[in-house]
Amino acid sequence: EAGVTQFPSHSVIEKGQTVTLRCDPISGHDNLYWYRRVMGKEIKFLLHFVKESKQDESGMPNNRFLAERTGGTYSTLKVQPAELEDSGVYFCASSQDGADYGYTFGSGTRLTVV
Amino acid sequence: AQTVTQSQPEMSVQEAETVTLSCTYDTSESDYYLFWYKQPPSRQMILVIRQEAYKQQNATENRFSVNFQKAAKSFSLKISDSQLGDAAMYFCAYRSPYEDTDKLIFGTGTRLQVFP
Numbered sequence A: 001e002a003g004v005t006q007f008p009s010h011s012v013i014e015k016g017q018t019v020t021l022r023c024d025p026i027s028g029h030d031n032l033y034w035y036r037r038v039m040g041k042e043i044k045f046l047l048h049f050v051k052e053s054k055q056d057e058s059g060m061p062n063n064r065f066l067a068e069r070t071g072g073t074y075s076t077l078k079v080q081p082a083e084l085e086d087s088g089v090y091f092c093a094s095s096q097d098g099a100d101y102g103y104t105f106g107s108g109t110r111l112t113v114v
Numbered sequence B: 001a002q003t004v005t006q007s008q009p010e011m012s013v014q015e016a017e018t019v020t021l022s023c024t025y026d027t028s029e030s031d032y033y034l035f036w037y038k039q040p041p042s043r044q045m046i047l048v049i050r051q052e053a054y055k056q057q058n059a060t061e062n063r064f065s066v067n068f069q070k071a072a073k074s075f076s077l078k079i080s081d082s083q084l085g086d087a088a089m090y091f092c093a094y095r096s097p098y099e100d101t102d103k104l105i106f107g108t109g110t111r112l113q114v115f116p
Helices: none
Strands: A005-007 A010-013 A019-024 A031-037 A042-048 A053-056 A065-069 A074-078 A088-095 A109-113 B003-007 B010-012 B019-021 B024-026 B035-039 B046-052 B064-070 B074-081 B086-094 B109-115
Touching: A005 A088, A010 A019, A019 A088, A019 A109, A031 A074, A042 A065, B003 B086, B010 B019, B019 B109, B024 B074, B035 B064, B035 B074, B046 B064, B046 B074, B074 B086
Parallel strands: A010 A109, B010 B109
Antiparallel strands: A005 A019, A019 A074, A031 A042, A031 A088, A042 A053, A065 A074, A088 A109, B003 B024, B019 B074, B035 B046, B035 B086, B064 B074, B086 B109
């Protein structure tokens, strides 16, 4: 089966611009998660979708971040406008049975805001 | 709130030798799940091993095993017969089954270098 796919793999944008990250989960996985790792820090939870609904968005840093999951399939994470502190690696993950058995992660999108 | 601490930012090991990566966590819960994830240079994170806190037996997956010390809140990863392909970032993670959330709490990671 295909894994979790994220694109782009890298993105360099200027402060104030908009960037949209995309994640395609494993087919049939209802649970989709977004995480972020800022350089040298821990990986932090952003939000969790169950199908198209936001189950938990407690980790979203502010209203410049907007996540959507169209029809319960792929998800996008938009940052608008981007700030320097948004730089980091954004990971997407999916699971069929929830977090108790771990997730399948994508390769991440490295976002650099200059 | 639960926290996960990985006190070794970097570790190195000679090929074929054994290395242990440390992880401690803080929780007041009696049951939980612990994970080790590996992120090779290609950057896709892979689940290495999983431990359920109520199980006393340490989890093992081939060359990877854990030393789970519940009272000490320690969850170290032992890699035996290290191979060049083991070079990666390793992240320890905690999952609470009680909270109304499905998130994992990660540590800051340990970069493992493997020398031939």
